[in-house]
Amino acid sequence: xxxxxxxxxxxxxxxxxxxxxxxxxxxxxxxxxxxxxxxxxxxxxxxxxxxxxxxxxxxxxxxxxxxxxxxxxx
Numbered sequence: 001x002x003x004x005x006x007x008x009x010x011x012x013x014x015x016x017x018x019x020x021x022x023x024x025x026x027x028x029x030x031x032x033x034x035x036x037x038x039x040x041x042x043x044x045x046x047x048x049x050x051x052x053x054x055x056x057x058x059x060x061x062x063x064x065x066x067x068x069x070x071x072x073x074x
Contacts (some may be wrong), residue, residue: 003029003031005030007035009027010028010032011024011028012062012064013025013041014062015026015056015057016059016060017043018056018058041070045072047067058073059071
């Protein structure tokens with residue numbers, strides 16, 4: 001069974017990059033689906049901040065079941 005799966009992950013994170021750069025999409029680990037959404041978001045943010053691309057992100061959006069749950073604008 002995969003760790004991340006588009007159809008089964010509770011949270012989807014979309015990092016909107018500057019023009020001409022590809023946006024980044026991450027899915028939460030399926031094993032964390034039982035946790036509160038905010039805990040999952042905090043963990044995903046913590047992991048993403050360690051990436052080089054995090055310095056260039058303009059907006060980070062989190063979706064729960066296809067609905068915008070949380071957004072961070074820089």
